[in-house]
Amino acid sequence: MKGIFYSGKLEYRENIPKPVRPAGEALIKVLKAGICRTDLEIAAGYLDFTGIPGHEFVGMVEEADDGSLVGCRVVGEINCGCGDCPECRTGNHNHCSKRTVLGIQGRDGAFAEYMTLPEKNLYVVPDHISDDEAVFIEPLAAAFRLAEQIKVLNNDVLVLGDGKLGILIAQVLAYFRADVTLCGKHPEKMSLIENKTINTVTPAELAPARKFSVVVEATGRAEGLEIAFERIRPRGRLVLKSTVAKPSQIDFNRLVIDEITIIGSRCGPFEQAIALLETEAVKVAPLIEKTFPLEKGIKAFSRAGEPGTLKILIG
Amino acid sequence: MKGIFYSGKLEYRENIPKPVRPAGEALIKVLKAGICRTDLEIAAGYLDFTGIPGHEFVGMVEEADDGSLVGCRVVGEINCGCGDCPECRTGNHNHCSKRTVLGIQGRDGAFAEYMTLPEKNLYVVPDHISDDEAVFIEPLAAAFRLAEQIKVLNNDVLVLGDGKLGILIAQVLAYFRADVTLCGKHPEKMSLIENKTINTVTPAELAPARKFSVVVEATGRAEGLEIAFERIRPRGRLVLKSTVAKPSQIDFNRLVIDEITIIGSRCGPFEQAIALLETEAVKVAPLIEKTFPLEKGIKAFSRAGEPGTLKILIG
Numbered sequence: 189m190k191g192i193f194y195s196g197k198l199e200y201r202e203n204i205p206k207p208v209r210p211a212g213e214a215l216i217k218v219l220k221a222g223i224c225r226t227d228l229e230i231a232a233g234y235l236d237f238t239g240i241p242g243h244e245f246v247g248m249v250e251e252a253d254d255g256s257l258v259g260c261r262v263v264g265e266i267n268c269g270c271g272d273c274p275e276c277r278t279g280n281h282n283h284c285s286k287r288t289v290l291g292i293q294g295r296d297g298a299f300a301e302y303m304t305l306p307e308k309n310l311y312v313v314p315d316h317i318s319d320d321e322a323v324f325i326e327p328l329a330a331a332f333r334l335a336e337q338i339k340v341l342n343n344d345v346l347v348l349g350d351g352k353l354g355i356l357i358a359q360v361l362a363y364f365r366a367d368v369t370l371c372g373k374h375p376e377k378m379s380l381i382e383n384k385t386i387n388t389v390t391p392a393e394l395a396p397a398r399k400f401s402v403v404v405e406a407t408g409r410a411e412g413l414e415i416a417f418e419r420i421r422p423r424g425r426l427v428l429k430s431t432v433a434k435p436s437q438i439d440f441n442r443l444v445i446d447e448i449t450i451i452g453s454r455c456g457p458f459e460q461a462i463a464l465l466e467t468e469a470v471k472v473a474p475l476i477e478k479t480f481p482l483e484k485g486i487k488a489f490s491r492a493g494e495p496g497t498l499k500i501l502i503g
Numbered sequence: 504m505k506g507i508f509y510s511g512k513l514e515y516r517e518n519i520p521k522p523v524r525p526a527g528e529a530l531i532k533v534l535k536a537g538i539c540r541t542d543l544e545i546a547a548g549y550l551d552f553t554g555i556p557g558h559e560f561v562g563m564v565e566e567a568d569d570g571s572l573v574g575c576r577v578v579g580e581i582n583c584g585c586g587d588c589p590e591c592r593t594g595n596h597n598h599c600s601k602r603t604v605l606g607i608q609g610r611d612g613a614f615a616e617y618m619t620l621p622e623k624n625l626y627v628v629p630d631h632i633s634d635d636e637a638v639f640i641e642p643l644a645a646a647f648r649l650a651e652q653i654k655v656l657n658n659d660v661l662v663l664g665d666g667k668l669g670i671l672i673a674q675v676l677a678y679f680r681a682d683v684t685l686c687g688k689h690p691e692k693m694s695l696i697e698n699k700t701i702n703t704v705t706p707a708e709l710a711p712a713r714k715f716s717v718v719v720e721a722t723g724r725a726e727g728l729e730i731a732f733e734r735i736r737p738r739g740r741l742v743l744k745s746t747v748a749k750p751s752q753i754d755f756n757r758l759v760i761d762e763i764t765i766i767g768s769r770c771g772p773f774e775q776a777i778a779l780l781e782t783e784a785v786k787v788a789p790l791i792e793k794t795f796p797l798e799k800g801i802k803a804f805s806r807a808g809e810p811g812t813l814k815i816l817i818g
Contacts, residue, residue: 275737283737283761337762413755422590422598431756440728441746443767446598447652450765452758 191300192485192502195238198231200485204240206302209251213304216247216262220479220503221298222323223492225351225408225430227291231489235292242298242502243291246313246322254307263325265309265458266290282455299485299502311458317465320479323501324356324472325461331356332464333456334404334427340366346400346419349407350377350388352475352499353429357404358386359470366402369394374496380474404429410436422446427453475499506615507800507817510553513546515800519555521617524566528619531562531577535794535818536613537638538807540666540723540745542606546804550607557613557817558606561628561637569622578640580624580773581605597770614800614817626773632780635794638816639671639787640776646671647779648771649719649742655681661715662686663731664722665693665703667790667814668744672719673701674785681717684709689811695789719744725751737761742768790814 191204209215222244230241243266249257268288269281276284290305291297313322334340334357343366347358350372358370362383369387371394372378378388399421405412406429413428413436420426426448442448464470477498480488485502492500506519524530537559545556558581564572583603584596591599605620606612628637649655649672658681662673665687673685677698684702686709687693693703714736720727721744728743728751735741741763757763779785792813795803800817807815 280738285737422600423595428755428759431759436755437752440743440751440767443765444743444746444769445767447767447769449767450758452755452760452762452764454759454762 189301190482191240192242192482192489193239194230194241196233198486198489200483204300207296207304209304212253212306212308214249214252214257214262214307214310216264216303216305217250218245218247218298218301218303218503219261220319220323220501221245222327223488223500223502224327225353228489228493230292231493237292239291240296240298240300240303241291242300243289244323244326245298245303246319246325247298247303249310250302252307257307257310257312261313261319261322262310263313263322263458263462264290264305264311265455266292266326267455268295268306268309299482301482311462314462314466317462318473319503320476320501321465321472324475324499325458325465327353328356328360328464328470328472329456329458329461330429330454331360331456332460334429334453335360335364336456337451337453338402338425338427340364340402342367343401345369345402345404346371346416347404347406348372348412348416348419349405349430350374351406351408354404354406355381355475356470356472357406357429359383360464361404362386363464363467363469369400377496377498382471382474383469400424402427406430408432413438417442417448420446420448423448425449425451427451429453476501479503504616505797506555507557507797507804508554509545509556511548513801513804515798519615522611522619524619527568527621527623529564529567529572529577529622529625531560531579531618531620532565533560533562533613533616533618533818534576535634535638535816536560537642538803538815538817539642540668543804543808545607546808552607554606555611555613555615555618556606557615558604559638559641560613560618561634561640562613562618564625565617567622572622572625572627576628576634576637577625578628578637578773578777579605579620579626580770581607581641582770583610583621583624614797616797626777629777629781632777633788634818635791635816636780636787639790639814640773640780642668643671643675643779643785643787644771644773644776645744645769646675646771647775649744649768650675650679651771652766652768653717653740653742655679655717657682658716660684660717660719661731661734662719662721663727663734664720664745665689666721666723669719669721670696670790671785671787672721672744674698675779676719677701678779678782678784684715692811692813697786697789698784715739717742721745723747728753732757732763735761735763738763740764740766742766744768791816794818
C-alpha cells in the first residue's frame with residue numbers, strides 16, 4: 189500500500205505491506221489524517237520512532253471482530269495499553285508503561301492507506317461531522333483534557349501559542365466560561381476564531397505586569413515554559429500542553445514561595461470531544477489550511493513545518 | 504535588649520533597641536523560638552535579609568491595641584500583607600507582593616527578648632499546649648498546608664527527608680489517612696515517630712522500581728527534586744515543601760507525557776495546626792534536641808546546622 193514512512197528520514201513509499209489486523213483490532217481504511225507538531229518532531233528525528241507516523245485520523249472500518257463496526261466511520265484513541273498492568277486495570281491505559289502509541293511509539297500510524305487499532309479504542313463519528321472536522325477530534329480531546337484536570341470557570345486564563353492546539357484550547361476553555369486571553373504571533377490566524385469572548389493579543393500587546401491565575405503553555409518552544417512561568421500569579425496554575433525538544437529551566441524556589449502548581453496534560457476523552465464538536469461551540473473547519481493527497485505527503489510535511497501554517501491534512 | 508542579629512554575619516548582641524510597636528501590632532515578649540532551615544540559610548547568607556531572624560515562636564503579649572490580648576500567650580502567622588492589594592483583599596495576604604515576613608523579609612524576628620507582629624496575625628495558645636510544643640505550630644501549619652492543597656486519603660505517599668518538617672508532614676498525612684512512607688537517612692530520628700502506621704525506610708531500603716501517587720520533597724537539598732521526580736507514578740503529584748539554594752532540573756517532557764503535577768507549598772493555617780496538636784495525633788515533643796539560652800544563640804545555630812540534629816530551641 190501507499191504510505192509515509194520514517195526511518196531516519198521521511199519517505200513516501202508505495203510498497204508498504206498492507207497491515208494484517210491482530211485479534212481485537214480493526215482494519216481501518218484511512219479517509220483523512222492531520223499533521224501535528226509531534227509528527228514534525230518525528231520527521232526531524234527528535235523521537236525514537238521508526239514506521240508510519242500519523243495519529244489524527246478518521247477512517248472506515250473494513251474488518252473487525254465486532255461485526256457492527258464494519259462499514260462505520262471511526263476515530264480512535266491513540267494509546268494502546270497492555271490491558272494487564274495496574275495502570276490498565278484502573279482504566280488508565282493512556283499511562284500504561286508498556287503501551288504503544290499510534291504513529292508515535294511502537295505502532296504504525298495513519299499516514300497510509302490502511303492502519304489497525306484496537307476496537308476498544310474506536311469511536312463512531314456522527315454523520316453530520318465531516319471527515320475534515322473528525323480529524324480534529326484527537327487534538328480537541330487533548331485540549332479538553334485540560335478542563336478535566338482543572339476548574340477554569342471565571343478564571344482569567346492566558347493561552348500561549350496560536351497554533352492549532354492553542355486555538356482549540358482557547359475555544360474549549362471559553363466554552364467552560366473561563367475569561368480567555370490567547371497570545372500569539374499571528375493575528376491573521378487568531379482572527380479566524382469566531383468566539384469573540386476570546387481576547388486575542390500579540391506578545392507586544394500583552395501588558396508587561398499582567399499576571400493570570402491560569403497559564404497554558406501551547407507554544408511548543410523551549411522558552412515557552414519560562415515565559416508562561418513569568419505570567420502566573422501566586423497560587424496560580426501553569427498547564428504544560430506541549431513537549432519540547434530542548435530542556436527548560438524554571439526557578440523552583442519561586443514555585444514554592446508563590447505556591448504555583450505545574451500540571452502536565454496530554455491525551456483526552458474522545459466522547460467529550462465529539463460532543464463538543466456537535467455543540468458547535470468549537471469551530472475547527474477554519475483551522476484547515478490545505479489537504480494533500482497521500483502521494484504528496486512529503487510536500488504536506490514541509491508545508492506543515494512552515495511558520496504560521498494552519499492544519500495540513502493528508503487524504 | 505539581647506538578640507541574635509544578622510548583617511553579613513550572625514552575631515549575639517546586647518544593645519539592640521527594644522522594638523516600639525506600631526498601631527495595630529502587639530509587643531510580644533518571646534518565651535521560646537525554634538531554629539528552622541530557613542534561619543540557617545539566612546545565617547549562611549543565602550537570603551537577602553538583615554536584622555533579627557527567627558519566625559517559629561511563642562510569646563507573651565505585653566502591649567496591644569486590643570487590651571484582651573495583653574497577658575495572653577500567643578503564636579503568630581509570619582506573613583504580614585499590605586492589607587490593600589488584590590491579594591490581601593481576597594484573604595491571600597501570604598502572597599501579598601509587598602509583604603514583610605517575620606525574621607525572613609523586611610521585619611525583625613523572634614531571636615530576641617522582644618518582637619512585634621500585627622495583632623490580626625496572632626493566635627492564643629491553649630493552656631495545655633506547652634511552650635516547647637507551641638513553637639512547632641508554625642512548621643506544623645506549613646505541613647498542614649499540604650493537606651489543604653491535595654486530597655491524600657488512601658493515597659500511597661512518599662515523604663522524602665527525615666528532618667523536622669518531613670517528620671511533621673508524615674504525621675499530618677497519616678492523620679488524613681494517607682498510606683505514608685517516610686524515607687530518610689537517620690533511622691534513629693525516624694524511630695521517634697510514635698505513629699506506627701507510618702512506614703519508615705532508608706534510601707537503600709526503598710525498592711528501586713517502587714513509585715508513588717504522591718511524593719513530598721522535604722529534604723531541602725537540590726537533588727531532592729530529581730529524586731522525588733523519579734519516584735512519581737504517571738498522573739502523580741509532586742509537592743515541593745522546601746526551597747533550595749541551588750537550582751534543580753527536571754525533564755519537563757516527562758511531566759507532560761506522564762501528566763505529572765508539581766505543587767509548590769509554603770505556609771499554612773495556624774488554627775488547624777493548633778487543633779491538630781490538641782488531638783495529640785501529631786507528637787512534636789520528641790523532635791526537640793536541646794534548648795539554648797539567648798546568650799548562647801550562636802552556639803545554638805551551629806548545633807542546629809549539624810547533620811541529623813533535631814529541633815534546637817532558643818529561650
